[in-house]
Amino acid sequence: MKNKNSDITVSNNSNQNLLYNFTKIFKMKRILFLIIFTIISNNFYSQDVPTSERNALISIFNNMNGANWSAGSKLNWNTSNPVSTWAGVNVFEDDNGQFHVYLLELLDNNLKGSIPTSIQNLPYLNRIFIGYGSISSIPNELGNLTNLNELLIISSGSIQLPTTIQNLNNLNLIRLEATTGNIILPSTFGNLKNLNTLMLSAPLLSSFPSSTTNLKNTLTRLEIDNNKISTFPSEISDLLNLQYLRFTYNGNLTSIPTNFSNLSKLEFLSIIDTNKKITCDNPTFFSSFPNLNTISFIGVNTSKYFDLSQNKMLKTVLIDSEKLEVVNFSNGTNNLTNEFTNKFGDTLLKNIKCVSVDNPTNAQSGTSPYNYWTVNWFNNTKNYLSDCSAFLSxxxxxxxxxxxxxxxxxxxxxxxxxxxxxxxxxxxxxxxxxxxxxxxxxxxxxxxxxxxxxxxxxxxxxxxxxxxxx
CATH class of the missing domain: 2.60.40.3080 (Immunoglobulin-like)
Known part of the structure; x- marks a missing residue:
């Protein structure tokens, strides 16, 4: 056939061939798209854990009031969606391509009930963080989670760890916070071979497990907050590798044991007494800790004088004391860095009379690094000297x-x-x-x-x- 407006001849067969080819290509692309979509979809849904692990999570959901968790906390829980999409659940892929649960974070005020025994069916768990609800009990089966590195539990009631905790040889961090109750640690707790961080907080905590001394080779960080321990735990002095110690107190403790000087590796020391009953009246107390970079004494009854001249690593000092009047901070390094954040004396009483420093001229004029210091001066009169001995008598x-x-x-x-x-x-x-x-x-x-x-x-x-x- 010849087009009236041109000399080009187009055959009907050619049109049919073009249409056929176009339709064929379209079908092939559609099939390819469906194949790719199927692969992606299957891959997405294959990223799931074994049935035993999924069922263990469902058991936790049912046992711990999951239906009443907040919408964000229970997102995708107890659904057919892959476990990796459930809120607070992380998975990893092993060498065989199988996925497993390795992290569980359940943070919700509506957590209630006991941790089920089926938690043992999450054998690859590396980190557990369950908090802000009311946890009634922790099963012995927790001791079967031998891959566990970190255990963090916060509960409005008391917390009691099972004796099987000793089986967790890979555990290196424990944080327990009973906001209104007590914390009970079994004697077997001291058998943990790799524990380096222990954090306890409980208003009814009145004793410290003696077996803690068994951790002297591994424990480097200890925090005991919001407690009513009647006697400063002598066991602490046996933790010779301790580098970080924080003790926040609201009971009737009155003194710090002299054998605290054994902790020569301490880098961070914080003692806070809300009742202002703890006394530390040894002016050279801090000299036993040459590696200290941070000191925080709040509410502690101190002597009128503290000698920090041997603490050459110090960068942060907070001594909020009603009695402190003179500080020897001529340690040879306090004028070498801008990282100092220091405060001496009680904010209301303004009781500091003299602070000796490495560079009195710069300190007196507020030149860096001394411009970061806060000193509650007696009579509001700044008094930095190279030697404050005249004030000691x-x-x-x-x-x-x-x-x-x-x-x-x-x-x-x-x-x-x-x-x-x-x-x-x-x-x-x-x-x-x-x-x-x-x-x-x-x-x-x-x-x-x-x-x-x-x-x-x-x-x-x-x-x-x-x-x-x-």
Missing amino acids: TANISKPNLKIFPNPVKNIVHIESEGNKINGEIYSTNGQFLKLVSSKEINISDLKKGIYILKLNTENGILTQKIIKE
Whole structure:
């Protein structure tokens, strides 16, 4: 056939062939698409765990009030969807292409009931985190999970671990928090061979398992929070590899044992006493821990003086004490880094009188790194020195028997005291000696306006007083 508008001849056979070929290609692509979709779909649904593991999870769901979990917590649970899509469940693929549950995180306030014995059918579990509900019991079958590395349980009631916990040779972290109850650890707990982190928090916790001493070769981190232990556990002093220790207390404990000095590897030490009954009155207490980089003492009754000069690794210090007045922080390293975050003294009482540092001039002017420091100064007067020893004997003098006036002063400082003999020195705030004092009238007219330290040696003792020259 010849087109009227052209010289091109198109045969009907050619049209039919084109249509046939197009239809054939379309069908092939459609078949290919269906094959690919089927492969992807099958692969997605084949990423599932053995039936025994799926059933174990369903048992947990049924035993622990799963129907009332929040929508996010129970997403896809107890459905035909692959277990890998269930909220809080992670799986891994072994060398044979089989998937297994290795992580279980159930975090919901509506968790209620006991952990079922079928949890033993999750043999590849590496991490368990069950929390924020009420867990009534933990079965002995937990001891069959020999691949478990981390166990974290938070419950509103008490928590009691089974004796079979000793079988978990790969366990390296335990965190237990009973928000209103107690924590009971079996004696077999000390047989754990690789435990390096233990974190306990329970308001009714009143004792510490003696078998903990068996962990002295492995335990490096210990946190005991919100407890009522009546005697500071002597077992802690046997944990010679301990590097991190936090003790938060709300009971009647009054002292820290002297054998704490055994913990020479400590890098982090935090003791917080909400009742302000624990006492640490040894000025050189921290010298036993040369590796400390963090100190946190809150609510602890300290001495008036702490010596931190031997702690050359320190970067963070928080000593919120009502009694502390003088700190020796001349450790040779506190002016070398900007990473310090330090606080000394009680925020309300403002009781710090002197802090000795490596660079008093920079500290006094607030130059880095000292601009990150918070010191609650007595009389709101900053007083960084290279040597604060002059302040250490002020408690030996009866201040009512000695008066220094006027202060502020323009030219002459008058001293009124019962004794006749007075001698001493005047220093700048950075510790520089300026002049001797040998009478009850001190002429400072030659000094510039500013703040100075007057140290007096009287018959009644030593007194250090800050004077302001107008």
